[in-house]
Amino acid sequence: MTEWWRGAVIYQVYPRSFQDTNGDGIGDLPGIMRRLDHIASLGVDAIWLSPINQSPQADMGYDVSDYKEVDRLFGSLEDFDDLIKRAHALGLKVIIDQVLSHSSDQHPWFRESKLNRTNAKADWYVWADPKKDGSPPNNWPSVFGGRAWEWNPSRGQYYFHNFLTSQPDLNFHNPAVQDALLDVMRFWLERGVDGFRLDTVNYYFHDKLLRNNPPARRPKHLPYAVNPYDMQEHKYGKSQPENVAFLKRVRALLDQYPGSTTVGEIGDSHKGLQLMEEYTSGGDKLHMAYTFDMLGNDFTAAHFRTKQQNFFAGAPNGWPCWAFSNHDVNRHVSRWAASSASQADLACQAAAMLLSFKGSVCLYQGEELGLPEADILFEELTDPPGIRFWPEYKGRDGCRTPMPWDEGEAPNGFTAGKPWLPVKPAHSALNVAHQDADPNSTLAFYRKAIAFRRAHPVLADGDIEFLKVAEPLLAYRRSGSKTSNETLTCLFNLSADPITLTVEGAETAELLPLSQGVSRKGKKLTLAANGYAFYDSGEISLKFAGTKKPS
Structure with a gap:
């Protein structure tokens, strides 16, 4: 297959x-x-x-x-x-x-690339000249903290590293x-x-023009991010x-x-x-x-x-x-x-x-x-x-x-x-x-x-249809499998408190054994804290007021 x-x-x-x-x-x-x-x-x-x-x-x-x-x-x-x-x-x-x-700075490719600007691997990594004041070519930061540029004296250039200085980025434009x-x-x-x-x-x-990234939006009432990397919108250093x-x-x-x-x-x-x-x-x-x-x-x-x-x-x-x-x-x-x-x-x-x-x-x-x-x-x-x-x-x-x-x-x-x-x-x-x-x-x-x-192929390759119900209930149907004509309805209580909902049509639907933390009384279904239910039918309908405003 x-x-x-x-x-x-x-x-x-x-x-x-x-x-x-x-x-x-x-x-x-x-x-x-x-x-x-x-x-x-x-x-x-x-x-x-x-x-x-x-x-x-x-x-x-x-x-x-x-x-x-x-x-x-x-x-x-x-x-x-x-x-x-x-x-x-x-x-x-x-x-x-x-x-x-990126590779390690111990990779033979980088060891050769950093020697000078004329070797066979000279353009295999991302190199750039400094600004006139000697600073890096742009404002890109490293994911792991600090700037994303490291100075290399043998070439008289900076190299780009999205992560550690020992992880230089390869130049995919080559x-x-x-x-x-x-x-x-x-x-x-x-x-x-x-x-x-x-x-x-x-x-x-990376952006060939090495343009500066814009700042990320930050609500004024929130403190600065722990990592400066999160203070930018990474418009040019990736993606x-x-x-x-x-x-x-x-x-x-x-x-x-x-x-x-x-x-x-x-x-x-x-x-x-x-x-x-x-x-x-x-x-x-x-x-x-x-x-x-x-x-x-x-x-x-x-x-x-x-x-x-x-x-x-x-x-x-x-x-x-x-x-x-x-x-x-x-x-x-x-x-x-x-x-x-x-x-x-x-x-x-x-x-x-x-x-x-x-x-x-x-x-x-x-x-x-x-x-x-x-x-x-x-x-x-x-x-x-x-x-x-x-x-x-x-x-x-x-x-x-x-x-x-x-x-x-x-x-x-x-x-x-x-x-x-x-x-x-x-x-x-x-x-x-x-x-x-x-x-x-x-x-x-x-x-x-x-x-x-x-045992239920519909979960592997079927479609998914989400049901509009209130928090903290997550509900969806799985159907349309290529290898099975079954339909499952899946219900999850995403909270630490029990919830009760009305399930219409449950009397003709089987509650499957993977269900846990479930109790039924007529049309009323109670899901315990972090409880969930799987029905073997898509014909049931739900009524649930929710513990929060419906989303």
Whole structure:
């Protein structure tokens, strides 16, 4: 099936924190292979590996120094080949991270480029002359703090870096750079990978004229952002129109490998959904993409409804990949804790909701255990922006801590050595072994919810129609599957208090077993805090006054 990715459930593995086998405290490829049975037991379709390429690890692998090599921290190319074979034998596709927008400053390309202005790689990165006063060419900031320009005395120029100074941006306006990166992707496709997660996919091109970014709008009553990066509208440093033509080249390459896929990460607070629509529509660019719209603090029916409605209205033939957590944001059971009376109930509701959205789904390792954000001390930090902006921003280490596998004390079977990040007590208590033996655990529910999605094809490829009801009730119908004529009605109470609604026609509709926190009395349906109901019919209608003004 060449479109296996459409409606697929993808499991993100953060290799550093999955399983260590050599005692150095850092997860590795043999460790991932050892734990593949756990992933397969969830019922997912694919795994996505965060970066495993050779890297100085200044940004945990998102600073690549050799695109065609595995970092020795994780193993070897032979280990990777073995992992691919084992995953495929278990029915799991394998997607790997490709960090194309920038490289490490230790990459041979950059080492040559920075020597002078006449070498063969002189135009492979973004170089610019200083202003007359010696300052950088424009006002672009770095995502990780400070200016996005670093002075290089050997060339007498600045180079552009959207992230760390050790992560110089490649110059995609140079066709040779595009060719080299497509060759990298071909290398991995030939090794058997099933696709790529494209890091910062809207960052590839910059404005050739290097125009200044305008300020972002800020209500006067609000304080300045913690990070100056958020004080600008990034009109020129990323998200340029030339990106579309390169994405078409990427798609043309993947079309040579039937069944391969792409999922792009789009980071743009002003036009993220617009780019997601543009990049996935037409069948000649990305297969899927995601933004950070569902990775924030909003937990309202209006938010989840409008984001999906806006996407499908703008890109009726595009395709999203929704996620609630990943390695870049606080874990969602912590972000949304104020809307829940129970962390476990919230974890299960989030799974039931995400797995019933239209689109593909990405689950982040540990999500199936209901792991909260870990409380990391300053002296334990490894994440550069966390160190820079502490304590107002604590960085991303809290969502990157090791998986707790075994019962007992930390590090719970992750390593025989000292883990690179600590396993906190709240995570130890939620270990895999304990939940594996408990039929009522969050882990057991994730398996049940994924099996439910698989048993109802309409959830993978059907249409979605949102019902107009008041907060905090999210309600929608799923119908129009290519392989099934069923219709499901899905109801979610997005609050920490019970709600009661009137359901007309429920007497002829079956309440499906994934439903939780539900009680019925005649036409009255009560959803407990974070309760949800699935009906096997689209013929029911709802009446709900809401706890807030209807949205």
